[in-house]
Amino acid sequence: MAAMRVNALARDDMQWRITYNHERCTLCGHCLSSCPFRAIEAGVEKRRKVISDHLTPKPKVLFQTVPVIRQVLDHHEACRGCGCCEKVCPNEAIAPRLNLETRLPIKHRGTTADGYKRGGRSNLNPMGNTLDKITIGRISQMTDPSLDAQRHTFDMLAPLGRVLPPESLPLRISETGSLGITESLPPLNWMYPIIIGDMSIGALSTRMWEALAIATAYLNEEVGLPVRMCTGEGGIPGRLLRSHYVRYMILQIASGHFGWNRIVNSMPDMQDDPAGILIKIGQGAKPGDGGMLQAKKVARHIQEIRGVPKADLLSPPNHQGLYSIEESVQKMFLSFNSAFKFRVPVAIKVAASTTSVSVYNNLLRDPYNIVGGFFLDGIQGGTGAAQDISLDHTGHPIVSKLRDCYLAAVHQGKQGQIPLWAGGGMAQGWNLAADAFKMISLGANGVFTGKLMLQLAGCVGLDNGKCNACNTGLCPAGICSQNPVLVKRLDIDKVAENIVNYFIATDQELKKLMAPIGNSSLPVGRSDALISTDRAVADKLTISYAC
Amino acid sequence: MCRIGAIKSRDYIHPSWALRLMRSQQKGHDNSGFAMVMQDLGGVFENYKKYPVLSMACTEEGMKTAEDILYSMGFSRIGQWNPEIRPADNLNIEPMPIYVFQFFHYPKSMRNASQAEKEQLLVDARITLRRALEANGEGYVYSFWPDTLTLKEIGDPTDIGTYFNLWEESKDFTARIITAQCRQNTNYDIVRYAAHPFFLQGYTVLANGENTFYEKNKHFQKSLHKGYIGFESDSQCFLYTLHYIHRELGWPLKYYKHTVTPLPFEEIERHPERDVLLRIRSSLAHLEINGPNTLIGVLPDGQMFTCCDSKKLRPVVVGRNEDMVVISSEVNGINEILPDRDWKQDIYPHARETVIINNELEVNQWQQCV
Ligand code: SF4
Numbered sequence: 001m002a003a004m005r006v007n008a009l010a011r012d013d014m015q016w017r018i019t020y021n022h023e024r025c026t027l028c029g030h031c032l033s034s035c036p037f038r039a040i041e042a043g044v045e046k047r048r049k050v051i052s053d054h055l056t057p058k059p060k061v062l063f064q065t066v067p068v069i070r071q072v073l074d075h076h077e078a079c080r081g082c083g084c085c086e087k088v089c090p091n092e093a094i095a096p097r098l099n100l101e102t103r104l105p106i107k108h109r110g111t112t113a114d115g116y117k118r119g120g121r122s123n124l125n126p127m128g129n130t131l132d133k134i135t136i137g138r139i140s141q142m143t144d145p146s147l148d149a150q151r152h153t154f155d156m157l158a159p160l161g162r163v164l165p166p167e168s169l170p171l172r173i174s175e176t177g178s179l180g181i182t183e184s185l186p187p188l189n190w191m192y193p194i195i196i197g198d199m200s201i202g203a204l205s206t207r208m209w210e211a212l213a214i215a216t217a218y219l220n221e222e223v224g225l226p227v228r229m230c231t232g233e234g235g236i237p238g239r240l241l242r243s244h245y246v247r248y249m250i251l252q253i254a255s256g257h258f259g260w261n262r263i264v265n266s267m268p269d270m271q272d273d274p275a276g277i278l279i280k281i282g283q284g285a286k287p288g289d290g291g292m293l294q295a296k297k298v299a300r301h302i303q304e305i306r307g308v309p310k311a312d313l314l315s316p317p318n319h320q321g322l323y324s325i326e327e328s329v330q331k332m333f334l335s336f337n338s339a340f341k342f343r344v345p346v347a348i349k350v351a352a353s354t355t356s357v358s359v360y361n362n363l364l365r366d367p368y369n370i371v372g373g374f375f376l377d378g379i380q381g382g383t384g385a386a387q388d389i390s391l392d393h394t395g396h397p398i399v400s401k402l403r404d405c406y407l408a409a410v411h412q413g414k415q416g417q418i419p420l421w422a423g424g425g426m427a428q429g430w431n432l433a434a435d436a437f438k439m440i441s442l443g444a445n446g447v448f449t450g451k452l453m454l455q456l457a458g459c460v461g462l463d464n465g466k467c468n469a470c471n472t473g474l475c476p477a478g479i480c481s482q483n484p485v486l487v488k489r490l491d492i493d494k495v496a497e498n499i500v501n502y503f504i505a506t507d508q509e510l511k512k513l514m515a516p517i518g519n520s521s522l523p524v525g526r527s528d529a530l531i532s533t534d535r536a537v538a539d540k541l542t543i544s545y546a547c
Numbered sequence: 548m549c550r551i552g553a554i555k556s557r558d559y560i561h562p563s564w565a566l567r568l569m570r571s572q573q574k575g576h577d578n579s580g581f582a583m584v585m586q587d588l589g590g591v592f593e594n595y596k597k598y599p600v601l602s603m604a605c606t607e608e609g610m611k612t613a614e615d616i617l618y619s620m621g622f623s624r625i626g627q628w629n630p631e632i633r634p635a636d637n638l639n640i641e642p643m644p645i646y647v648f649q650f651f652h653y654p655k656s657m658r659n660a661s662q663a664e665k666e667q668l669l670v671d672a673r674i675t676l677r678r679a680l681e682a683n684g685e686g687y688v689y690s691f692w693p694d695t696l697t698l699k700e701i702g703d704p705t706d707i708g709t710y711f712n713l714w715e716e717s718k719d720f721t722a723r724i725i726t727a728q729c730r731q732n733t734n735y736d737i738v739r740y741a742a743h744p745f746f747l748q749g750y751t752v753l754a755n756g757e758n759t760f761y762e763k764n765k766h767f768q769k770s771l772h773k774g775y776i777g778f779e780s781d782s783q784c785f786l787y788t789l790h791y792i793h794r795e796l797g798w799p800l801k802y803y804k805h806t807v808t809p810l811p812f813e814e815i816e817r818h819p820e821r822d823v824l825l826r827i828r829s830s831l832a833h834l835e836i837n838g839p840n841t842l843i844g845v846l847p848d849g850q851m852f853t854c855c856d857s858k859k860l861r862p863v864v865v866g867r868n869e870d871m872v873v874i875s876s877e878v879n880g881i882n883e884i885l886p887d888r889d890w891k892q893d894i895y896p897h898a899r900e901t902v903i904i905n906n907e908l909e910v911n912q913w914q915q916c917v
């Protein structure tokens with residue numbers, strides 16, 4: 001009898017269990033070739049069969065060796081539940097099933113002495129989805145008629161850039177009785193209130209990134225929606241920098257300064273300014289943790305853009321020389337502003353945290369009037385790789401933090417002076433327009449979203465640990481992998497089309513929400529339009545409670 | 548729906564004109580009140596134009612509280628006018644015990660003070676009085692400003708007219724500018740302060756409409772000026788924005804319209820003032836008004852204007868003859884008091900238009916878009 005190895009991985013330890021129906025399997029092998037994780041393998045099983053081929057029963061026992069597909073029991077090659085095998089199987093013979101009894105998280109740590117790493121976002125949502133507990137309760141009816149969403153024109157642009165208080169605008173009345181601007185002002189750009197959030201060209205496959213860029217350009221030039229896209233950390237291709245499409249891009253600088261050289265070197269040849277610069281201090285899904293691009297995803301073009309060898313690329317969680325908020329403003333903002341000769345707004349992105357209100361308050365007092373935006377990223381965001389522990393257990397929900405920041409600005413009488421943009425879990429319930437509308441009513445000037453773009457591209461991952469293998473370089477959808485075989489799975493045109501269509505639909509839906517409250521322009525801070533059936537949510541956000 | 552009206556006249560006129568203007572539109576309001584602001588006063592007030600007039604409705608105790616405060620601030624009373632009250636049992640009106648219209652000397656220490664300092668003092672005094680009277684429910688302070696008188700009352704406008712003997716024309720009680728509304732607010736309980744017209748430092752605004760941006764307007768205005776208080780009505784926001792743009796920022800009147808109903812971005816892009824308008828749109832985003840509105844305003848120099856929301860969802864008409872210009876929600880109001888005018892000259896302002904009546908009673912129309 002074999003020794004009983006209690007600590008060996010068993011099927012019941014896996015987070016996903018492969019159910020396999022031998023009877024239906026024709027051994028075509030599609031599933032094996034579809035699984036990027038090598039979580040299933042071909043094997044053989046010995047079968048015992050009793051048959052009788054006489055007129056009267058005359059049983060005899062047959063032993064047969066049959067080929068089968070079976071699950072690999074390994075920490076590194078564990079099934080991710082991505083469902084690709086199920087998708088390609090012509091006979092419904094194989095499928096992953098969530099195993100609620102899983103012990104993989106402790107087995108992994110116990111065996112490898114290392115944290116479990118994955119991509120995606122939090123698998124725990126103990127707070128529930130706050131935005132889904134809010135509805136738009138103030139509907140215009142009798143004397144303040146609602147608008148006709150189909151025919152009415154709506155003004156849906158949000159600012160990025162430092163907004164001066166009216167009394168500080170350098171204006172002079174001319175002889176003709178008109179106001180004229182007498183001095184140069186901080187740069188200010190107007191854009192669609194939904195930005196495609198920062199996902200780097202290293203984290204995403206080149207094709208995915210390209211699809212986002214194509215969708216953005218198409219939205220601007222064909223659809224007429226001035227949607228901007230944030231490049232994420234790590235630079236962008238030189239050709240794009242030198243094209244006019246750069247005007248739709250918000251260039252991101254993070255602590256690693258990856259790719260910034262390329263941008264600086266391209267400046268003399270740039271024919272247009274970018275839409276903005278976003279300095280990333282923190283990311284919502286793993287605040288206090290730097291970016292992590294594992295060596296297997298550092299493909300040749302990434303090495304070129306960033307000027308790095310094929311090695312794990314870890315952005316430090318903190319910016320060098322960032323000693324205080326004042327210094328961050330002074331050093332980073334002044335240098336990035338001056339790089340573009342004060343023509344491009346420079347904004348900052350921080351992870352939502354109990355301290356982010358202090359940061360925002362402090363920035364609002366910035367004497368240089370140079371901070372062009374405050375991007376707040378909540379716990380539910382995140383696309384890149386991280387430790388499971390960071391994704392699930394650190395961070396701050398975005399809704400109340402956004403509200404706190406807005407109300408802090410109201411308290412100072414400075415609302416709107418540093419535009420507030422918030423993201424992290426937008427469209428968790430699959431509806432971006434509703435979430436954007438609610439966030440704007442709570443005080444955001446606009447929102448940003450990244451994860452949803454991946455879903456539109458065909459990401460098979462979900463909460464509860466489905467796939468979430470973005471860190472492995474083996475993304476089965478080819479979205480965040482640099483593996484040439486996997487990347488080919490992504491249909492660039494289809495992805496761009498899905499994203500464009502989603503934005504068109506979202507734009508209509510936003511209007512469908514603005515019309516009933518009778519607003520032609522964005523309802524920034526119109527929290528009186530919202531109600532919550534959850535007393536605690538209503539109290540915390542200072543909106544009406546209704547039941 | 549509110550009905551509003553305003554008269555600007557070459558000669559002094561009696562409030563009965565305003566009452567008649569408003570009463571003819573009676574079907575459109577609920578007879579819950581009547582309020583008016585009279586500016587450029589005549590009659591018994593004519594010789595006191597320099598002196599601030601306190602308009603207040605209060606109890607006996609309120610009267611005493613107010614007097615104590617004003618005396619302690621150094622003001623001294625130089626005269627008063629008492630309306631000729633005619634109470635009767637059948638009148639639908641909820642009057643206050645005392646109506647105060649008194650003239651004051653500025654405190655001695657202020658005699659050589661600048662105009663700006665005096666104006667500041669008057670705002671401070673009014674706010675102090677209001678707070679003190681509010682604390683014990685002793686009364687309501689509507690205005691404390693030279694050459695200005697405010698009356699706000701709850702009840703049927705006809706009965707209010709009877710109670711104050713406003714139907715009977717008299718040469719004692721007249722003004723060249725009278726703005727009026729027949730109705731109390733409906734948004735909340737009836738609050739005397741909530742009736743239009745609203746007044747602050749020489750600026751008067753009344754509106755027929757809804758301000759769906761009330762909350763964001765209010766949040767922003769609260770920190771802009773200490774006189775921006777009350778917020779009993781969403782329409783008060785319109786006054787404060789006018790005051791802020793025109794007086795605090797010192798911008799020409801046209802930028803009031805550019806602030807409250809900014810042009811759509813597409814039109815701003817084509818506008819010769821593009822850069823300025825985009826900055827206004829960003830810096831004053833919280834003073835925008837959304838919702839159906841018609842506004843009538845009076846500036847401290849006596850100019851009167853009207854403008855509407857960006858879609859012109861509420862009516863307004865301007866009628867005139869040689870001696871008088873009348874702005875009214877409905878034309879029947881103007882027909883009532885100016886039956887012989889040339890009605891072909893009536894103006895129905897457009898959404899993007901501001902109609903301004905200067906002190907020579909010339910009517911100018913200004914277009915927001917090019
Ligand atoms: S579900 Fe995905 S990871 Fe699991 S075996 Fe199938 S293809 Fe492989």
Ligand code: SF4
Binds near residue numbers: 458467468478
């Ligand atoms: S499909 Fe790709 S992007 Fe989606 S969770 Fe899996 S690895 Fe990540």
